[in-house]
Each structure stands twice: as structure tokens, then as C-alpha cells.
Amino acid sequence: MLIEERLKELKDKINDKVPAGINVSNVEFEGPELVIYTDDPKKFADEADLIKVLARDLRKRIVVRPNVLEDPELAAKEIKSVVPDGAGITDMFFDPDTGEVLIEAEKPGVVIGKNGTTLRDITKEIGWTPKVVRTPPIESTTVKQIRQYLRSVKDERKEFLRTIGRRIHRDVTSKDKWVRVTTLGCCREVGRAAFLLSTPESKILIDCGEKPGSTEGVPYLYVPEIYPLNTLDAVVLTHAHLDHCALVPLLYRYGFEGPVYSTPATRDLAVMLQLDYLEVVSNEANQAPYTSKEVQEYLKKSIVLNYGSVTDIAPDIKLTYHNAGHILGSAIAHFHVGDGLYNIAFSGDFNYGKTRLFGPATSQFPRLETIFVESTYGGANDIQPSKKDAEEKLYEAVNTTIKRGGKVIIPAFAVGRSQEVMLTLEEGMRLDKIPKVKVYLDGMIKEATAIHTTYPEYLNPELRKQIFQDGMNPFLSDCFVQVDSPAIRENVIGGEPSIIITTSGMLSGGPVMEYLNGLAADEKNMLIFVGYQADGTMGRRIQKGWKEIPMGRRGSIVINLEIQTIDGFSGHSDRNQLMRYINHLNPRPEKVFTIHGDEKSAIDLASSIYKRFRIETHAPRNLETYRMI
Known part of the structure; x- marks a missing residue:
């Protein structure tokens, strides 16, 4: 069936279900959504459950949009006239992609109104669909710039989403039924995560990251299974750490033209880290693999999904994200292939324990035949x-x-470990467990923390309550001081005893090298590792006892300071949690693939899972292809 015929059929079905007097002028696929255009958005707003009924019956994600969206400046005035005084509206972001207006307010409940009455009144007045969030306590420059950029390319995005929508909803033409996964990186190693999920109809790339501390840090993107890159239907990101997302913009440089799916927080964090990655690579006199232009292309073609939202991303594949408990917005990607043909999940990095920041990873799925888990x-x-x-x-x-x-240096990923350590140190000072000294934040840590407060829905309930209801935001403690210039960094190195949390987490460049250069010779100081150090990284070498490390053209650094590794802060599940997770998976999968671990760890975990649970297991190598069905 041609797309136009399918859209006409859907329009007829919609017209059969909407009440008399509501005009449906057009329906169109835009990205994964079916958009209903109407001259009567206010009447749609009066029918509170109509969109839910249509989405259920048509098995599509439904968005209702007026044929002409009111001018944002006029709409903003009308919103302020409808919302009662005292709501504390601080910002509004009008998103023409979705026809939504995001209203940031100090008191979201006042904007929503009793049983949502004020929200419905807003919709009736302006046609835009209102979405209300609490004003972030720390303003994020990244989020603001991303919103501004997406506004500036709204016409290009609309055209792109319509093209992708028609590609997603094309007819299934093959009579063959098979599912394959090709490993393009991250097998029997940590880093350069990349996996290709293939069917006769579709090709989906899961993650595309770099390998820290390696000169061979790129996934195998040239093999015939994936190349040329314009044959990919989509890229699906599990989370924003660079070993999973750093090389997504590179795909656009070499011919990829499709969408990248992620949670909203992953998109924003990924853009922040990719731009920082380019700066670090350039400062080290290496040739950057791509430019900021490709980062913009990724952003322009990004599509965000929330946890639990079942979404068509190809004619025979539906994607659902579930909480992974690893970092902000991290997700287990669950793929439903065909009409009940097969179900496969990729855990990404995950944590099955509760932390100061997040709840444990999801272990319950509607259906599950195979899972790829980190090791x-x-x-x-x-x-x-x-x-x-x-x-x-x-x-x-x-x-x-x-x-x-002395001074304490804590190298940490800007996203995840830094915030966990910040919360621990803040509480330690508040409860007089450690001296009240300055905690200096260097690198992208402050900006990453601001993004955490922009997306409070991903934080665990206790932390949300502490920040937004109890009015005690630990991230805003007086002990934290941002380092944003070389002069301040020099003052920190030469100043009073303090704690320094700085990137990068594995000592593969970034501000931490400046601190080591200034502080490593003094045995009064201490370097504390709180996260995993991959083979080949400077962090792993120092852990192994190296007493001198190279600094390129600047000579070398003598290591006299004390070295400690404190396990337990990692965002990864340990051996016991991994086994417990497999035991609690519901339904129990038929196959488990162990990835994202060194060779010994991946093989050991696969063997133990088989021995205990009698599940078929594999510890794959890179460049292998497995047929699932």
C-alpha cells in the first residue's frame, strides 16, 4: 500500500471516531508520530480521552496540531493571562515539531490547575499543547542553546520528520523472517560500543562510541553489514557517556542521513560531551574526527523518547526505553521485532542497585527472548x-x-560519578564527617549538574523531594566552587587544602592533567579513583603503579602523591548485582550475550550465567554476526 493510501485510510478511521463538529483537515507521518491537523484544536482539548482512544485503536503515537499555530509572542501573553498570579512562570519554550509549549514555573501545580483545568484552558486559548515543568534550580546553558538551535531549524526539522515518518511507515515487503545482530565494537573490551540489529527490512545501530586510551578507538563502521551508512534506518543511543555516544556525529560525516533516538536528557548530555570531546582532542594536537557542524546535524535529526513510550522506528521494529539506573537519562533499549516475532534488549551500562541519584534498572519486560548485558x-x-x-x-x-x-584530586566522569561524589561530600560536611573545605569543580561538571536539575523526573524520589519540596538543594551548597579559567586553576593548585573533582574520569586528557602536573610531585596530596579505569588509559597505568607518566611535548609527570581506589561509587552493576539481575529478569530470556567488559570478565560472566540458570550464553568477539531467529 502506498503511504498516501495508508494516510487516507487512517484519516477515514479518525473521522469515524471523532465527534461531529470536529474537522480533521489532514493527517501526516512526522517521525514516529501520526500528526492530526485540525482547525478545531480547542474542541479536541474538550475531548479529554479522545487522543488516548485513537492511539490505542490505531496503535500509533498521536499528536494533534492546529493547522496554524498561534504566534509564540501572542501565545505567551495569553498563557500569562490564563494562569493565576503566583505560579512564578520563568520561561516558555515553543516547540513547533510537536506543537507543544514547555512552561517552566516555580509552582507547576498552579499552572496545571485542579484536575488539569488550567492546562485545558490554555490549550483552548492558544492551540499549542502545554507541558509544565518546574523551573530548574541551576540554569543550563546547554539546554538553552539546544532549544534555541532547534527553533532556528524548525522548517528543516519538519521536512526531515516527514521524510523519516514515511520511511518508518513504509510497507513490509520481504517474506523472509530473521533477526541478526552484528558486533561492531565493545566485545571483550570496554569502549567503542556499537551493535547492528538487522532484519530483512531494517538496520538499526545501537550506540556509536569511542574507546578511551586507544589509538584504535573507532567501531568497525566500514564492514559490509553496515556500509554504506545511508542504509541505516536509525541510531539508538542508550546513554551519553563518550564510549557510547562520542562518534554519533561522525556517522553524518560519512553519509548517514537518519534519526538518532534517545531520552531528552541523553540528547542534551551527549551534545555537551561531544563538543567538549572535540575541544579536548583539538587541545591535544590530534585531528578531531568531526566538527561542531556534524554535532549540529545530529541535534537537528535527534528524536527524543521518554521511558515506557512504545515507538515505531522502522516498518518492523518498535523501540521502548526503560530506566537503566546508570546516569541521567540512561536507558535499556528494548526492541519488538515484527508482529510478535522477536524481542531483544540492549542494557547499555546499567546499575541494579539504588544510588543517591537514581532508582535501580528495570528488570521487567512484556516479552524478552535475548538480552545483551554489560560485564x-x-x-x-x-x-x-x-x-x-x-x-x-x-x-x-x-x-x-x-x-x-594536602589536596584531594578525584578524576570523574562529568556525568554520573561527579554528581554522586558531590552529594556524598556535601552530606559529609553537613554532618561534620569531614572538614568544611572548598570542593572545586573543573571541566563540564557544573553544566552536567545543571542538566540534572533540568530533568528532575529521572532522579530518585528522595532526591527530588529534597530539592523541590524541602527546599534543600545539595548541588547548590556553598562548598562547591566552579573553576572556569586557567588563573583560578593555578590558584587552586597553589592554595589551601581542598578537594578537586575534575574530568576526565580515566585521565585521558582534560583538566585533571593540569592538576596532576601541579600536584603529583607532593606526597601530601592524594589521587582517588572512584570509577572504572579501562585498559590502556593513563588512569589504569597509575593504578598499576607507574611512577612517571608522559605529558607529550611537555615532558613527564613524576607521581609521588598517594593513590587510592575507592570502589562502590561506580554506576555499573558488580558481579553479584549482574547475577541477581539475570535471576530477576521477567520473562527469563532464552539467550544472554555478555559485552562491555574485558575478555576474562565477559567470558566468566557468560559461563556463570549458563551454569546457574541454564540459559544459552555467548561472550562474543567483535565482527561476529549472530542469527537470533
Whole structure:
């Protein structure tokens, strides 16, 4: 069936269900959504459950949009006239892609009104669909710039979404039924995550990251299974760490033209980290693999999805994101292939324990035949201490260092570990467990923290309550000081005893190298590792006991400061959690693939899962293809 015929059929079905007096002028596929255009958006707003009924019966994501959206400036005035005083509206973002207006307010409940009455009144007045969020306590420059950029390319995005929508909803033509996965990176190694999910109809790339500390850090993107890149239907991102997202813009440089799916928080964090990655690579006199132009292309073609939203991304594949508990917006990507043919999930990095920031990863799925799980800490002896023990050990290390007049350097990923450590240190000072010294934040940590407060729905309920109801935001503590210039960095190095949280987490460049250069020679100081150090990285070398590390043209750094590794802060599940996760998976899968771990860990975890649960397991190598059905 031609797309035009299918759209006419859908329009007829919609007209059969909408009440008399509501005019449906057009329907169109835009990205994964079916958009209903109407001259009567206010009447649609009066029919509170109509869109839910249409979405259920048509099995599509439905958006209602007026034929002509009111001018944003006029709409903003009307919103302010409808919303009662005292709501504290701080910003409005009009998104022409979705016909939504995002209203940021200090008191969202006042904007919503009792049982949503004020929201419905807003829709009746302006036609735009209102969405209300609480004003972030820390303003994010990244989020603001992303919104401005998306506004500036709204016409190009509309054309792109219509093209993609028609591609997604094309007819299934093949009579063959098979599902294959090709491993393009991240197997028996940590880094350069990339997996190709293929059917006779579709090709989906899951993640596209770099390998920290390696000169061979690019996934195998030239093999015939994936090349040329314009044959890909989509890229699906699990989360924003660079070993999963750094090389997504590179795809656009070499011919990819399709969408990249992620959660909203992953999109914003990925853009922030990709731009920072380019700067770090350029500063190290290496040739950057792409430019900011390709980052913009990725952003222009990004499509965001929330947890639990079942979405068509190809004619025979539906994607659903579930909480992975690893970092802000991190997701387990679940793919439903065909009409009940097969179900496969990719865990990305995940944490099955509760942390200060997030709840544990989802282990319940409607259907599941195969899962790819990380094995970072999959070895038999990879048992992490409890969070409480890890925090006490951190307090002890800080007390020891400050008491002897030294400084503590904590290299950490800008996203995830930094915020976990910040919350721990803030509480330690508040409860007098450690001295009240300055905690300097260098690199992208402050901006990443601002993005955390922009998306509070991803944080665990206790932290949300502390920030938004109790009025005590630990991220805004006076102890935290941003380092945003070389002069301030020099003052920190030469100043009073303090704590420095800085990127990069594996010492593969970034501000941490400046701190090591200035502080590593003094044995009073301490370097504390709180995250995984991959093979080949400077962090792993120092962990192994290197006493001198190269600094390129600047010579080398002598390591005299004390080195400690404090396990328990990692965003990854340890061996016990990994086994518990497999045990709790519901339904239990037929196959488990162990990835994202060194060779020994991946093989050990696969073997243990088979022995305990009698599930077929594989620890694949890169460049292998497995047929699932």
C-alpha cells in the first residue's frame, strides 16, 4: 500500500471516531508520530480521552496540531493571562515539531490547575499543547542553546520528520523472517560500543562510541553489514557517556542521513560531551574526527523518547526505553521485532542497585527472548563494597589528606560519578564527617549538574523531594566552587587544602592533567579513583603503579602523591548485582550475550550465567554476526 493510501485510510478511521463538529483537515507521518491537523484544536482539548482512544485503536503515537499555530509572542501573553498570579512562570519554550509549549514555573501545580483545568484552558486559548515543568534550580546553558538551535531549524526539522515518518511507515515487503545482530565494537573490551540489529527490512545501530586510551578507538563502521551508512534506518543511543555516544556525529560525516533516538536528557548530555570531546582532542594536537557542524546535524535529526513510550522506528521494529539506573537519562533499549516475532534488549551500562541519584534498572519486560548485558564488573572477584562503606572510605581518605595539609584530586566522569561524589561530600560536611573545605569543580561538571536539575523526573524520589519540596538543594551548597579559567586553576593548585573533582574520569586528557602536573610531585596530596579505569588509559597505568607518566611535548609527570581506589561509587552493576539481575529478569530470556567488559570478565560472566540458570550464553568477539531467529 502506498503511504498516501495508508494516510487516507487512517484519516477515514479518525473521522469515524471523532465527534461531529470536529474537522480533521489532514493527517501526516512526522517521525514516529501520526500528526492530526485540525482547525478545531480547542474542541479536541474538550475531548479529554479522545487522543488516548485513537492511539490505542490505531496503535500509533498521536499528536494533534492546529493547522496554524498561534504566534509564540501572542501565545505567551495569553498563557500569562490564563494562569493565576503566583505560579512564578520563568520561561516558555515553543516547540513547533510537536506543537507543544514547555512552561517552566516555580509552582507547576498552579499552572496545571485542579484536575488539569488550567492546562485545558490554555490549550483552548492558544492551540499549542502545554507541558509544565518546574523551573530548574541551576540554569543550563546547554539546554538553552539546544532549544534555541532547534527553533532556528524548525522548517528543516519538519521536512526531515516527514521524510523519516514515511520511511518508518513504509510497507513490509520481504517474506523472509530473521533477526541478526552484528558486533561492531565493545566485545571483550570496554569502549567503542556499537551493535547492528538487522532484519530483512531494517538496520538499526545501537550506540556509536569511542574507546578511551586507544589509538584504535573507532567501531568497525566500514564492514559490509553496515556500509554504506545511508542504509541505516536509525541510531539508538542508550546513554551519553563518550564510549557510547562520542562518534554519533561522525556517522553524518560519512553519509548517514537518519534519526538518532534517545531520552531528552541523553540528547542534551551527549551534545555537551561531544563538543567538549572535540575541544579536548583539538587541545591535544590530534585531528578531531568531526566538527561542531556534524554535532549540529545530529541535534537537528535527534528524536527524543521518554521511558515506557512504545515507538515505531522502522516498518518492523518498535523501540521502548526503560530506566537503566546508570546516569541521567540512561536507558535499556528494548526492541519488538515484527508482529510478535522477536524481542531483544540492549542494557547499555546499567546499575541494579539504588544510588543517591537514581532508582535501580528495570528488570521487567512484556516479552524478552535475548538480552545483551554489560560485564564491566563481571569477573568472579568483581564484588563492589556497599555504597555506605564506599562513602565512609572516601570520608576517611579526605580526612587523612586534609589533616596533613594536602589536596584531594578525584578524576570523574562529568556525568554520573561527579554528581554522586558531590552529594556524598556535601552530606559529609553537613554532618561534620569531614572538614568544611572548598570542593572545586573543573571541566563540564557544573553544566552536567545543571542538566540534572533540568530533568528532575529521572532522579530518585528522595532526591527530588529534597530539592523541590524541602527546599534543600545539595548541588547548590556553598562548598562547591566552579573553576572556569586557567588563573583560578593555578590558584587552586597553589592554595589551601581542598578537594578537586575534575574530568576526565580515566585521565585521558582534560583538566585533571593540569592538576596532576601541579600536584603529583607532593606526597601530601592524594589521587582517588572512584570509577572504572579501562585498559590502556593513563588512569589504569597509575593504578598499576607507574611512577612517571608522559605529558607529550611537555615532558613527564613524576607521581609521588598517594593513590587510592575507592570502589562502590561506580554506576555499573558488580558481579553479584549482574547475577541477581539475570535471576530477576521477567520473562527469563532464552539467550544472554555478555559485552562491555574485558575478555576474562565477559567470558566468566557468560559461563556463570549458563551454569546457574541454564540459559544459552555467548561472550562474543567483535565482527561476529549472530542469527537470533
